[in-house]
Amino acid sequence: MRELSVEEANALLPELHRIVSAQLRLQDDVAGELATLHALLGEFPSNLSVREGDGDEVRASKRRVQELLRALEEGWSRVAELGGLVKDPQAGLVDFPGRVDGEPVLLCWRFGEESIDHYHGHDEGFRGRRPLPNVARQRMFN
Numbered sequence: 001m002r003e004l005s006v007e008e009a010n011a012l013l014p015e016l017h018r019i020v021s022a023q024l025r026l027q028d029d030v031a032g033e034l035a036t037l038h039a040l041l042g043e044f045p046s047n048l049s050v051r052e053g054d055g056d057e058v059r060a061s062k063r064r065v066q067e068l069l070r071a072l073e074e075g076w077s078r079v080a081e082l083g084g085l086v087k088d089p090q091a092g093l094v095d096f097p098g099r100v101d102g103e104p105v106l107l108c109w110r111f112g113e114e115s116i117d118h119y120h121g122h123d124e125g126f127r128g129r130r131p132l133p134n135v136a137r138q139r140m141f142n
Contacts, residue, residue: 010115012084015082020079020092020094022075023076030068030069030072083097100133105122106122
């Protein structure tokens with residue numbers, strides 16, 4: 001994957017925010033539709049394929065889940081096209097390959113943050129994230 005500067009990654013945030021916001025709503029819609037299916041079937045379906053014995057409501061609900069899942073896949077693919085690595089779709093956590101002090105890192109953004117202010121190593125996760133050097137300096141002097 002192409003490495004992005006912090007500035008390049010931050011320039012993507014308006015579109016990324018729009019996409020991830022829609023993705024989080026879609027995830028809620030999937031959960032709601034699965035709950036509907038559970039109520040209709042008395043269990044969670046092991047297969048979302050429409051079957052011959054399915055009633056009209058079950059068929060419609062399964063089709064809706066399939067449509068929502070396709071939309072989710074398209075949305076996360078769009079994030080990847082922007083250069084993002086989806087790390088936690090439930091939290092809207094996205095990383096971008098980049099460099100800090102000449103070292104390869106992952107620039108870390110979570111839905112709701114206004115800018116990319118953190119990074120972590122490739123072998124570290126969200127718990128290992130640290131403030132970008134310029135952000136840490138700003139905090140010391142403010």
